Amino acid sequence: MNIKLDKLRSFVLVADEGNLTRAANRRHTTPSAVSEHLRQLEDHFGLPLFQRNTRGMALTDAGRRLLPAARQVLRQVVELDDIARALRCDQPTPLSFALNAPPEYLKVDQLLRTAARDLPEVALELITSSSYMILDQVRAGEVDMGFVYGDIFDEQILSLRLAPIRVSVVGPVDGGLARFPTDSAERRALPWIWPANTCPLANMLPDILEGGREQANTVSSSIDEHSTLSMIRAGLGYGLVEHELASHWAGRGSVKVYDDPLLTINLNLLVRRDRLDREAVSAVVRLVERIWQPEVTEPAPAGTESVNA
DSSP, X not given: OXXXXXXXXXXXXXXXXXXXXXXXHHHXXXXXXXXXXXXXXXXXXXXXXXXXXXXXXXXXXXXXXXXXXXXXXHHHHHHHHHHHHHHTOSSOXXXXXXXXXXXXXXXXXXXXXXXXXXXXXXXXXXXXXXXXXXXXXXXXXXXXXXXXXSOOXXXXXXXXXXXXXXXXXXXXXXXXXXXXXXXXXXHHHSOEEEEOTTSTTTTTHHHHHTXXXXXXXXXXXXXSHHHHHHHHHTTXXXXXXXXXXXXXXXXXXXXXEEEEEEEEEEEEEEEEGGGTTSHHHHHHHHXXXXXXXXXXXSOOOTTOOOTTO
16 A cells, blocks of 8 residues: 555644644545544554544654654655746746835735745746836736735726735924824814825825815825825925834934824735736735735625635
């Protein structure tokens, strides 16, 4: 009788979990199927591998000695598959990926490491841009995919919601404002750097101020967060900035970040639907979803989608 890999996987998972049901869930099968795998292995080796007790499954001495070798066999199979996949990919498929924020805020390091390991057939080309430009670039086919702030509703585009991103009110260090006012009139009286209509943060200020641009003390406008920060650092006024980016400059003593009000905007991955037919594109989209939502079990909210749906 040859030892089948699925039986070794069941052996290792039960050893890791100490429980048949949890091991079966990880294998997407039934406890009885995993139990049968263990019985066949024990018959093949002529050795008991586990002791069943009220707390679950405990390895026998023989099971403990066999476990490292079983792990090594499974690792070698994965390595063999990786080598074969790399050999099939002499010319990786280039995919352009647009970033709307500094890479460290978008888990780009993790994305690149995981893509190099799991998707050697893909070569990611990173492009620095902004949310409103990325929407147009994806729609026009100038980039394959990209991150944006704010939900996008377009029949031609898959908008995959990844996570809520915190946004903060930010002001000059020497602005003399210890706390952000609770009174809406006092808020409107502050000097504001108003986001351009194309900026995804533009719709947030009217809610904070209980009034539009005409009612606010608007001293300037900005097309993106970096321009907003430059003007805040110059002491022109207050604005809205993604919290991590604002905290970076606050740590340098360049701006002041206010904890209230608590604001969030959704981070989405955009990709044109007609490009999802390309395996390389859909594989990267699934990878991004896995990195940002490793334990998602609920359906995506209305208006957004999962590429795995």
